[in-house]
Amino acid sequence: MTDPSTATVRLGRSGLVLDDREEALLCASLFYFRLPREVWEARLAQVRATGYRAIDVYLPWNFHETAPGAWDFEGRRDVGAFLDLAHEAGLAVIARPGPYICSEWDGGALPSWLALEDGLELRQAEPKFLEHVGRWFDQALPILAARQWGRGGSVVAVQLENELDFFDTHDRHAYLTALRDMAIGHGIDVPLVACAGQGDLIGATGGVDGIAPAFNFYPDDRSPFVEAEVRRYADLVGAKGLPLLVTETNRAHTTLRRLMASGATLLAPYLQASGYDLGYTPSVGNWGDPGGFMTHDYDFGGYLSPVGEARPETAEARTLAALARTLGPALARATTAAADGISADVPTSDSPSRLLLDGGGTLTGVPNLGDEPGTAVFAAADGLPETAIALAPFSCALVLRDLPLAGFGLPGTLRFASADLVAAGPEGLEFAARTASTIALEGAGGVQRVAIDAPAHGGSIVTEIASGADRWTVVVHHPEDVPAPDGTAGVIAPALPEPEILTSATRLELETRTGETTAHERPPASEEIGVYRGRTHYAAAVDGIGELLIEGAGDIVDLALDGTALASIARFGATVRVPVAGASRLDATVETWGHANFDDSRLPGLAIGSLRGLGRVWAIAASEDIASLWTVDGGEQWAGDPAPVRTLAGWSSTRIGRPVTYRRDLPVDGTSHYALHLDGLQTPCEITVDGASSIVSPNDPWVHFAPGEGHEIAITMPHWPVDGGGATLLRLEAVRDWQVEAQPDHALLALSAKDSAGTEVVLPLELGAGEEVWLDVPVPPGGRSLRFEGGQVRVSAFARGELLGRVWLDDAARPKFTGGDPGRLWIPGSWNTGAVRLLVHGTAGGDRPRLARVTAAASPE
Known part of the structure; x- marks a missing residue:
């Protein structure tokens, strides 16, 4: 490890420079709060084995402040321990403490109770909000400050806020200044950055001195216009002596190569190392029509799956990381320009990019944006004839030209290479390619150009090239054979066995709620009675009422009239009319799926800071057509x-x-x-x-x-x-006198852990609409991905005192689920005691509720 007394971080034109080592950094998002503590070390090692040198880590405020003034940094909330493990793994960390993080996390990590405080304005330079932020930073920033790179730790940069240019902050300069001053006051002396979500530098940074702009690019991977856009931002920040830091972007290494060729010196694809939302932590977001529920399975197709499977893209990660490591300062210090003299017979960039490498040579990105193999042709130039190169489907060749080799202890110049240069030294040159490649070397005897066949996996091709007295050993690997940074072989995880079908269960004699209620004149918001995550139950008389109007209810609303369940409502706070004529009692259970992680005014429940619960309930006393x-x-x-x-x-x-x-x-x-x-x-x-x-x-x-x-x-x-x-005016009368039971997440967890007698049953299990039961289902040992089949049921799964997650099966009332696999729940091996406990709720509005079966697939952790 680096001596802490000499460790340094600086931000310059070549990027984040760690201990004077200038290198384009590849950075994977890896979130401790989305993984059991028992797998932290293994996941960090998996990231490091791909050659990525950094991770970015959010710190979710509401994960650590679990109730007002109640702080938790123990167990799987021990972010300090996670950062220490990252340091031991040799990974630098870009820490992102918010206060707002987005991340498709409950409320974007802003505690839901903040919205209860009169006059408080979220994400504003407003005293009440900043006072709460100060208390959060008082907890989080000392942890980061003590673990900065120059103090023997892993933290090389701290991001303030997140994509503020999406939000209507009234005084950005004042707000970011306040956050900056808090960070500096806590001893943060590594670079401070703020990321722009849609390219608005000042909107993200407030134009505040001491906060460097970074960018989140989420292009269409097949767009031909990516390079021109990215070069524009590289030029903007380059004119200020700053690097192009891409703090979020797509996962495909085809796109990452295009960004690198366009001048990015930090590439942090979101989300290369996927995770899992344990507990009541997913958000509701605006990825639906227009709203959607985020899945517990948090997966955007990165090279590590939520349960730790290494996907084929890991080979591309090792290859690109090896190229960046090999070119080192020459790549980090490069400037970018539009490339010319290239034609292709496949869909490609409208304006490909070329890097002018420091010390000589160029690196040109040539994308194939189609799904068929193709060919690109480089025009004759500088003594080299016209050269055709093979392009693999959906790929981006990084073509090196005129690279001096003296710095590697080798003679001559690498005049042309269509394969990726992944290692170089006195022993020779190593490349990686999926296609046939062309290598041209110039030495004492002139230029020698060699065509090399595509290597097979496990069959690297070794070629000796001579030019006069100069000789080079050239090795071309298949990308899957590119070694990890420590020299060990890269291995893609083998296929896992077929899932096991689970049909036996025990139906428990266990209550699903306590029935302890308190009286309220109007239905309170869940947060008003301490339900920041979980469920709230309401009951009121509706005698003599023909129809109700419910405003602002969310997230999942289950109504029953005189014990008869109605179809679930999941409308993100939209106003709904509910006929109740002839009924005497209304019961409602409202479950919080999550708070809005983005700010979208199209529906009440999508607005950041919006509350949950039954909302306002009115009797419709009169109706008049006013069209x-x-x-x-x-x-x-x-x-x-x-x-x-x-x-x-x-x-x-x-x-x-x-x-x-x-x-x-x-x-x-x-x-x-x-x-x-x-x-x-x-x-x-x-x-x-x-x-x-x-x-x-x-x-x-x-x-x-x-x-x-x-x-x-x-x-x-x-x-x-x-x-x-039309236009209709409704006269309303408040429905009053409510009995309300709070059932926050900790109460549900306590119920799930109770001992209970039960009756053996065999799946499929049929329920009545509105019926709710507990089941114990035996699970084979080890880590398991659980999948549920059936319809008109919602299932919550618990193990080791935690909620694994929730699924909602085949129901017309179910909203869109986004973010990952909505049908998969994960029980980590360290949490698997041989059974999982299920809370199964039958819903109305379709066929009879039915849990048909559960399958358990082995996971690799």
């Missing part, structure tokens, strides 16, 4: 006074997209609550009520008026010649 008698202000589209009177959205014009404003008085009584429903709304519109404006989305076309509001309303929408639908 007519709107006066129209079409601006330039009409002649003037007197204003026409039309139906809402009924004004016709050839001026498509121009704003039209509709106005009218509403028949409100000044003492009641009302809700306006814009049925058939086609586009977002601006609604001004008594002088206050807001935007209403077609995804939730409702406006609520408190008593005294709503006498005057104006609706401005772009003209679009379609049927506008």
Whole structure:
């Protein structure tokens, strides 16, 4: 290990320079909070074996502050121990403590109770929020400061915030200045960075001195325009003497090669080392239609699967890392430019990139963006004839030209190489290629050009090339034979055996809730009663009510009328109408899947900081059609006074997209609550009520008026010649007198750990709609991927006092799941005591709820 007294980190034109070693860094995201502690060391070793020299690590605030003022840095929350293991593995760490991290994590790591505090504004230079952030940084930053690279640790940079350019922060400079000053005050002296999610440097950094911009690129891997965009940013930061740091991007090494050739000196693909969301930690996000639930299986196709499988892309990782290591400072100090003189017979870049290597030579990226093999042709230049090279399907050749070899202890010049240079030294040159390659070397006897066949896996090709008195040994490996940095062979994990089918179970005599309730006049938000993750149960009388209006409920709402279950509701807070005529009692169970990790105003539950629970529940006392008698202000589209009177959205014009404003008085009584429903709304519109404006989305076309509001309303929408639908005004009366049971995650975990007698059953198991039971299912030993089959059921799986995760099987009410495999739950080998405990809930609205079977596939950890 490096002597801490001499270890240094600096940020310069060549990138993050560690101990004066200039090298383009490959960095894998690896998150301690998405893995059991027992596998940390093995996963870190897997990353290091690919040649990646760094990892980036989020620190989720709400993973460590589990309730207001309750801090936990023990066990699998011991981030200090994880960072120490990373250091022992020889990995540098870019630490990302937020306060907001996104990461498809519950609430983007912002504690859900912050939204309960009056006047607090998330991600703003606002005293209340900054006070909470200060308390978080007081916990997290000393851990990082003590483990900085120059102090014998692994942390080489600290990222403040995350993709702030996506968020409407009012005073970015003040906000980032406050975060910077907190970091410096805690002794952080490694570089501070802030990443732009959509290329807005100032939006991400606030233009604050001492915070370097970094970039998150998520291009279409097949786009021909990637290089030109990336070069633009390389030039922007290069003009300031800064490197192009890509803190997030796609996983495919084809794309990573294109970015490297375009000037990136840090490449941190998200998410090369996948993970798993144990517990109640996934978020809800805006990757659905428009919302979606993130899966517990957190997997975007990186080279390590969530359960530790090494995928074929690991060979590409070792190859690219070896090339960066071999070229070293020449690559890190390179400047980028558009390449010319290249043609290809396959889809390729619109403007390929070429790096001008420091000390001489060039490295040109030539992508094949198609799925068929092809050929690229380099025009004759500098004494070399026209040269054709083979392009593998969906690949990017990195072609070296005119590289002086003296620095490797070799004579002459590498004039041309279509294979990847993965090692060089006095013993010779080593390359990697999947296709036939061309190598041209120039020595005392002139240029010698050799065509080398594609090597087979396990069959590296050795060639001796001579030019006069100069001789070189050239070895070409298949990428899967490129060794790890320590010289050991790279191994792709073997295929695993077929899954085992589990059909035996024990149905337990165990309650699913305590039944202990408290009285509330209105249904409280889950967070108001301490349910930051978990479930909240509500009950109220609905005698004499014909229909309910429920506003802002989320995430999973299960209603029952007089004990008869209704279809689940998962509408991300959108307003819903529920007929209840003839019923006397409403019961509701609301489960928090997660809080919004992004900020999306299209639905209430997608807004960052939005609360969970049943929302506001109203009886609909009266309904009135108000689609007519709107006066129209079409601006330039009409002649003037007197204003026409039309139906809402009924004004016709050839001026498509121009704003039209509709106005009218509403028949409100000044003492009641009302809700306006814009049925058939086609586009977002601006609604001004008594002088206050807001935007209403077609995804939730409702406006609520408190008593005294709503006498005057104006609706401005772009003209679009379609049927506008109707407008209905509902008079509302609050449903009162609720009995509420809080069931936070720790209460559910306590229930799951109880001993219980039971009855042996054999799957399939049928349930009634709304019925909920506990099952114990025997599981073969070792790490296992569990998969569930059936329909109209939700399953929560527990082991060793933890929630492994949740699945929702075949239900029309189920929203879109994104992020990974929605049907897989993982029980790590160290957590497998021989059985998994399931909480199975039957849902209404389809066939009879049924858990058909469970399968258990071996996992490699």
